[in-house]
Amino acid sequence: MNPTDKAEKISITLPPDMLSLIKEKVKSGAYASTSEVIREAMRLWQKQEEEHHARLAVIRARLEHAAQSGKPVPLDQAFDALEKTHRMCVKEMAGDETL
Numbered sequence: 001m002n003p004t005d006k007a008e009k010i011s012i013t014l015p016p017d018m019l020s021l022i023k024e025k026v027k028s029g030a031y032a033s034t035s036e037v038i039r040e041a042m043r044l045w046q047k048q049e050e051e052h053h054a055r056l057a058v059i060r061a062r063l064e065h066a067a068q069s070g071k072p073v074p075l076d077q078a079f080d081a082l083e084k085t086h087r088m089c090v091k092e093m094a095g096d097e098t099l
Contacts, residue, residue: 012038 014022022037031037073081 022034025031
């Protein structure tokens with residue numbers, strides 16, 4: 001937090017197990033205060049949210065690209081083409097083994 005930022009005091013309710021974990025971290029010296037633990041948790045949550053939104057943006061861009069990439073092919077036609085390609089590859093591999 002920047003020194004010029006104004007902090008606002010809030011009250012939150014946590015389950016006993018979460019509160020206990022926070023207190024343990026402060027007691028162990030890993031954090032100076034409960035507020036520091038919560039701020040760290042918020043930073044991690046913000047980073048996770050940003051990464052999630054970035055992944056969604058990539059997925060949306062890929063979907064848009066796919067939608068603009070050409071004429072759709074019916075599913076059974078696509079599978080027929082894949083099956084034909086697979087048969088040709090298997091036939092070629094079988095021919096290579098006889099050399």
